[in-house]
Amino acid sequence: MALIFAIQEYDPSPFYLLDEIDQNLDAVNAEKVARMIRRNSNAAQFVQISLRKVSLKEADHLIGVTMTPESVSEVIMRVNLADIEDEKPEKPSEVLTA
Amino acid sequence: MSENYQTVLNHLLFHKALISETEGGQRINRYLAMLNEIDQGMHVAVRDPFEKSVVAAFELVLERQMDPWEINLTPFTKLFLEKVKKEGTVNFVTAGKLVFLAWSILKLQSDKVLLNAMPPEAPPDDGAWDLDMFRDPADLDYNQVVLDGTATPLTEAIRREGRRAVTLMELMDAFDEARREADLQLQRNALREAAIRKFAPNFHQKVHGEDLTEDIALTWQRLAQFNGEPIPLRQLTVGDIWDEVTVFMSLLFLAHLEKVKLWQKDYPYGEILVKRLSMEADLPTEELLAIPALGPKPPAPTPEAVP
Numbered sequence: 345m346a347l348i349f350a351i352q353e354y355d356p357s358p359f360y361l362l363d364e365i366d367q368n369l370d371a372v373n374a375e376k377v378a379r380m381i382r383r384n385s386n387a388a389q390f391v392q393i394s395l396r397k398v399s400l401k402e403a404d405h406l407i408g409v410t411m412t413p414e415s416v417s418e419v420i421m422r423v424n425l426a427d428i429e430d431e432k433p434e435k436p437s438e439v440l441t442a
Numbered sequence: 443m444s445e446n447y448q449t450v451l452n453h454l455l456f457h458k459a460l461i462s463e464t465e466g467g468q469r470i471n472r473y474l475a476m477l478n479e480i481d482q483g484m485h486v487a488v489r490d491p492f493e494k495s496v497v498a499a500f501e502l503v504l505e506r507q508m509d510p511w512e513i514n515l516t517p518f519t520k521l522f523l524e525k526v527k528k529e530g531t532v533n534f535v536t537a538g539k540l541v542f543l544a545w546s547i548l549k550l551q552s553d554k555v556l557l558n559a560m561p562p563e564a565p566p567d568d569g570a571w572d573l574d575m576f577r578d579p580a581d582l583d584y585n586q587v588v589l590d591g592t593a594t595p596l597t598e599a600i601r602r603e604g605r606r607a608v609t610l611m612e613l614m615d616a617f618d619e620a621r622r623e624a625d626l627q628l629q630r631n632a633l634r635e636a637a638i639r640k641f642a643p644n645f646h647q648k649v650h651g652e653d654l655t656e657d658i659a660l661t662w663q664r665l666a667q668f669n670g671e672p673i674p675l676r677q678l679t680v681g682d683i684w685d686e687v688t689v690f691m692s693l694l695f696l697a698h699l700e701k702v703k704l705w706q707k708d709y710p711y712g713e714i715l716v717k718r719l720s721m722e723a724d725l726p727t728e729e730l731l732a733i734p735a736l737g738p739k740p741p742a743p744t745p746e747a748v749p
Contacts, residue, residue: 371652372642397652400687405710408690410698420697420704421675423690424711425683 345377362392366399378402401425446507447481450500450610453510457611473614476500492621495536498525499613510610515543518613539620543608654695661692662725665702665718675714701725 345365352360362381366374375398381390382402392399400406408421454477458470473496480500502521503510519540526537664678675693679686693716696702703717 395654395691397657397684397687397691400691401683406687406690408694408704410694413700420694421690421706421714422710423675423686423714425686 349380356388358388360388360390360392362390362394364393364395366394366396369396371398374398444481444504446504447477450477450503450510453610469614469618473500477504480504492536492617492624494529495526495620496614496617498522498529499610499617501525503610508610512607513610513613514607515540535624536617536620539616540613543612543616654691657688658692658695659725661689661696662701664689665696665716666723668718670718670721672715672717675716678716699725 366377369377374396378396378399379402381392381399384390385404392403394400404424404426406423406425407419408423409417409419412418451474454470454473458467458474461467461470476497477500480497481504499522502508502518502525503513506521508518519537522540523537661678668677675689678693679689693702693704697704701718701720703719705715707713707715
């Protein structure tokens with residue numbers, strides 16, 4: 345993961361889609377990655393699929409996706425964390441949870 | 443003053459004479475003081491677990507009248523463990539050190555046996571005939587040697603020497619090494635804890651802070667306070683981001699388990715409503731167990747650990 349982020353630092357993209365990159369990280373490292381994405385979101389847009397609360401906490405917007413009994417993924421709610429007073433975002437980044 | 447006490451005393455004094463005062467004289471002086479107190483029937487009051495181990499070893503040697511120059515580790519280890527168990531606490535570092543010492547000696551003996559089993563090196567061949575090499579009759583006529591009934595020209599069988607004797611002082615060295623290792627370990631632990639406090643003050647809280655099952659149970663308890671009518675999501679949270687995220691994540695799993703129904707009035711950020719579909723007070727354990735675990739997976743058992 346560090347290598348990929350280093351490459352992206354050298355040759356940045358305007359948009360990133362990250363799929364459960366923090367799933368197997370311990371809580372401390374998951375938080376480090378979340379903070380780094382938060383910091384980098386000043387220069388690019390990040391859409392991240394995650395089940396980790398430490399990642400969701402750093403996001404500006406949450407999009408709740410769950411699977412229905414018919415095995416269809418469905419967006420059931422969107423939360424704007426920027427509305428919560430104790431965290432004011434600078435640039436938008438989104439986190440999807442599935 | 444018992445005879446065995448005198449033997450142990452002589453043993454310690456002998457080793458004290460071998461070393462310089464700066465290296466270990468104080469240590470042996472301490473052992474001598476302990477030995478004297480034990481011999482006089484006094485209780486040696488020490489709190490340090492390693493000092494206790496040393497006292498226990500001395501007591502054992504005196505009680506069982508062991509030869510301080512030749513202590514068989516097999517019965518000693520057994521007796522020592524029995525003794526420390528009676529004391530109430532077992533010092534596993536010291537006990538492990540004893541086993542390690544026994545193993546080391548066994549290995550040394552094995553190496554010696556292997557070395558003895560190696561064929562002797564042939565003398566360098568300078569090309570000339572050396573008739574002196576046949577001066578032993580066995581080299582010339584094997585049958586004649588057997589018939590004469592002198593020494594049997596058979597290679598001695600390789601056997602492991604069954605005894606594993608060490609001196610009392612070697613035992614004390616092992617205890618001392620155990621103490622140094624334990625001191626180092628304590629220092630490492632203290633440094634680790636200090637580093638955690640400095641760089642990640644809420645490390646322990648973070649490590650144990652992500653338990654989905656617990657989060658879902660908490661959210662379900664909050665939902666159970668309402669009578670099943672649709673309620674806004676914000677009524678389930680206490681206002682801070684962490685709690686918001688906890689409830690958000692839990693509701694997704696509850697929706698997947700068909701315990702709640704979620705809908706949003708207006709996209710993208712309209713009011714989110716939650717309705718409880720199940721009237722159970724607590725969620726069944728088997729349903730909670732199906733929830734995925736977060737974080738790194740525990741290491742797989744090693745092949746040695748599998749029976």
